[in-house]
Structure formats: structure tokens, C-alpha cells
Amino acid sequence: MTEVDLVNDIQIRVIKPSECDEVLKFLRIHFYPDEPLNIGKQQDAKDEEFAISQIEHGTSLIAVQQQIVNGVTSERIVGVLISGPKYSNEAEHLFKEADRLGSTNWGTLIRILAHAELDSNVFERYNVERALHIHVAGVDRSFRGRGIGTKLIEKLKDLGRELNYPLITADCTSFYATKLCERVGMECVNVIKYTDYLDENGKVVFKPPVPHEYLKTYAMRL
Template sequence: MSAAVDMDEIKISVATVDDSERLLKFLHVHYYREEPLTVGCEPPEPDAADENFLLSNLPHGTCVMAMHEGRIIGAGVAGPKMPDEADHLFEEAERLAGSKWGCILGLLAIVERDANVFQRYNVNKALHVHAIGVDSSLRGRRIGERIVTALAARGRELGYPVFTSDCTSVYSARMMKRLGFELLNRMPYTDYVDAAGKQLIKPPAPHEFVETYVLRL
């Protein structure tokens, strides 16, 4: 299938609420199955709250899809975040304690607090990418880079001063480096433990860290 796709024929467009069903179906196959936070804790499937959160970004006009002949071959989900993001994440993690999504939010809250993007960059809002998925048969053809570039352009168009990403995967981190993002913070997965010292999220190798990257827009 990959040989049949002409890279020049790929079109990237802004995703809308009407795309919710097919976007989520695509992400289940080409994002969630390999996403380190998702596969790093049980059960292997994402919580409904996780799915609903991703789809909640669509009304902002900050998500994109890479299309080829009417088929999604890549997608990027991004949305706004404000200076109170860390507090919000800690509150949501506490509210959803005991659930898979609550566990994931707990880690993301720590990452957000420690990255401290708003103070370090002296900004009052940011565009944050939450998920990037590329058709597994088309990996290695820089479709992910095109998606991130399109998201950054959308962020500039909408007046966001910075674009951020918490890279849970070593592969997404490498991509952000290639695209000129600045590494702002690194958190080892082994640091995220419960009161008894048990590691809460254990992604498979080679994923060892969550790395926060920032690009000035």
C-alpha cells in the first residue's frame, strides 16, 4: 500500500468535529496501540475519558489530518493550554484516581509542572500537541514531520506564541529535535511511582523518558 501513495498527493487539512468518528478509529490503530503511556499500564485499551479528551480539541480548529484519496494516513491532535494547566491536571488526576486515565494524567501533571513553560517563556498561552499518528505502512516517509509543521503553522495563524509537546516516545522526541524544537525537561518513567515505590507506568523499550519540547512561533 505504501508504494501506491504519491507523497505529492497528500493533503493536510484542519480536522473538524464531523471527523470525530473516523479520526478516533484511525488513532486506535495507528496511535494508541504503540503510545508508551497507553501500552505502559493496564488495561491495554485507552479509557473513554482519554478518547473524549482527544476529541475535545477538535472544536478549537487545532487538529489536522493528512489525507490521500479520501483516506486518513496521518493525524495530529493539538489544543490550547493556559498557565493553570499543571493545577488542572493534578485536580483531574485526583478526581479520576484509580482509573488508567487518572494515572496517565498524574504523570502529565508532574511533567507540566516541571517543564514550567509559561514562566520560562513568559507567555500566557500555548498550543500543545497531544497525539500524532501515522499509518504504520507509511512510516519513515516524514509524514509525521509534515503534520507537526502543519500544526505549527496553524498555531501561528491562531496567534499562539509557542508550540509544545510532551514526547512520550523516543521516536517523537527525535522528530522534534530534527524540527528545531528545544528540549526543556526530561522525566524518567522510573521516577513515577506510588506511595510504596512501585513504578506506575512501564513502557516497553526503548522508551525511557517523557521529554518536553518547545518551539517559539
Template sequence: MATELGSQSGILIRIMSVEDYKQVKIFMGGNFYNGEPLCASSGEDVQKCHEKENDEYHISMIEQGTCLLAVDENNGGRIVGLVLAGCQVPSDLEKHRKEADEMEQNTWGRIAVFLSEIERKVNIFERYGVSKLLYSHITNVDASMRGKGLGARLAAALMEVGRSKGFPMMVAYCSSFYSARQKQALGMECIYEHAYADYKDANGQVVFKPAAPHTHLRLMVIKL
């Protein structure tokens, strides 16, 4: 498959390489962790939570050729958006449960526990009879580019990558109201949602308190 996936209005979408990761990490520090609802509302420097493990996980996805970069061709190739995505198989359900249980009780650890509970409850592999799927882990767009359709372009491009690699399905856990709405507009279906107000710890305290309209975690799927 071609490395470059299309240019529009000077913004090129291409396959991410491992060599890109240093700049990707800087971009995420300035755009993702302070914008994603669960991270942004935590009061914690979430990029520092399980940083080494997350770096390793992100690089493992990049090596699969399933991660995308959007770069501004008129501004020295500056990163303006990205997708981190990778393959998941049924054994990952138990792998993720063990990893989440062993994490520190920081924001990223709590998010991992929450997502693991949902993915085991829904069990897409059993539900749809598939042996692998493309998991859209993080989609992030530079603040200056939001509202211009770039997130939708990235999601659509990822679907094409998934089809070219033989994935039967793509899934995304949308913590943001806007990301869920965008993916729904691209044909993705919400098959499960969980209100943050209903997710509580052992003491009965609500774990995540992002600002409205981010009220639910939504699991979005599409057959490719």
C-alpha cells in the same frame, strides 16, 4: 486560514472538523492506543479509560481549528495520520491537577497524573513569560506510513497553524523516543526529561515500563 494545508505524494494535510471525529476515533483505536509506548505497554484497553471525557476533550480541540488530518487522496480520503492539539493557558495547570486527582487509577489516569506533575514543575507559562501556548496533544501516523516523513509534515503544519493563530509557543510531551527525535529535528528543544524507571508509585513500584528505546518522557518546546 485555508482548510487545506498542502498535498505531497498524494497525502493531503487539512484542518480536522468535528464531522471527522467518528473516523478519527476509529483510526486512533487501531493505531494510537496500541502504538503509544505508555498505553501499549499497559496491558489495558486504554481507549476505554475515561472514554467519554476524552471524546469531549478531543472535540473541544477540534472546534478550535488546531487539529490536523492527513488523508490519502488516492485511496478515498483514508485517514493516514492526525494531530490533536489545542490552546492552553496558565489556569489549566490547576485544572489538570484536579482532573488527574479525580480520575480512576487506570492507565490513562496514571498518565494524567504524571503529565500534571511535570507541567506544574516546569511551568512553561512562568518560564517563558507567555499567557497561552499551543499544546500538541497527540500525533499519530498509520503504521503503513511510518518512516516516510509524515509525522514531521504534520508537526511542521501544526507550527504554521500556531503561528497563524498568534500562539507564541508550541509544546509537546513526547512519550516515544522516535517522536522526540523527530520533533528535535524540526527545531524543538527538549527542556525537561523524566526517566520512566525513576517514576514510582507510593509502594516504590515503577509505574510505566515501556520497551526500549522508550526510556524517558521528554517535554519539547519551540517559539513560533
């Protein structure tokens, strides 16, 4: 029988490139199944590839807890935040990607994010040329409610300042993600109601379960 002891303190640090596989395994369990616009759909490999590709920028964070298994100390991932740079041509870039990807799950998701980027207009709104954008934030189900998501964003704010980013942004597809952004003082700069977001035939594109009703974009100066 394996004996496991958990040490209570949780450390947050930048994700190492060598940890990509472990991070993806974590997201497949603790993020993608709960992502409102992904529920009931097959996970798109392009979505995963994009998220993991952001790690190379050195702006993605991992929350780990030390654990001792049969006397051997190791780290357990309890939270992940994936972020990367974006620039003033982001909306144009996203629309082109959406056209290229077509009606795939990832292409459909990219298109609503393109509309959010265009409508929020953060680069003109805040008069900046680049921003640090949060793409993914996930916490181990058994560790939720302990403020790990808040700690990850606070750490990202510090990292963004160190790297001279003037702004951080996030597109929140989940009701719970919006509450997290509001807790850390981010400003809501755009709202898309899912029932108002229609395809070319006038049909609602996304029908996530309650309480997920909106895609909200948040921003904060650093």
C-alpha cells in the same frame, strides 16, 4: 474485486468536526496500540473523549491521500495530529483532574503529565500566557518513514502563527515522538525517567518496553 489506485500527493488540513468518528477509528488502529504508557492496558474511553474534544478548537490536523476505488475518488487518512490550547493554570488543572479520576488508566496518565507540566514551567520559562499543545500525533503504519509527522508539525507551526499562539509544546511519552520533535527544532525543557517515577508505595508506575525510557517535554516559540 475492489480496484484501488493511490495518488501519491498527501494533503494536510484542519480536521472537520464531522470527521471525529473517522479520526477516532484511525487513532484506535495507528496510535493507541503503540502508545508506550498504554501498552498492555485497556484503552480508557475518557482518554479518547478528551482527544476528540480538542478538534472543536480548530487546531487539529489530518493528513489525507486521495484514492480511487472502482473509479470513485475518496480520501484515506494517513496521519493525525490533535492539539489544543493550554493556559498558565494547566498544571493546577491537571492535578485536580488526576485527583478526581483516581487510579484509572487515564487518571494515572494525567498525573505524570501534571508533573511534567509543573516541572517544565513553560509559561514562566517563555513568558507567555497560552500555548498550543500537541496531545496526539499518529501516522498510518504503512506510511511511516515518509516524513508525514514532520509535515504535520510544520503545518501546525504555521497554523499556530496564524492564530497568534506564541508557543507550541508537546509531552512525548515515546522515543520516536522525541526524535520527531527534535527533527523540527523543538527544545527539550523537561525529562522524567520512567524508572524514577514512583507511586506512594515507592513502586515504578510505568514500565513501557524499550526504547521508551523517558517522558520528555518539548517547546518552540512561534
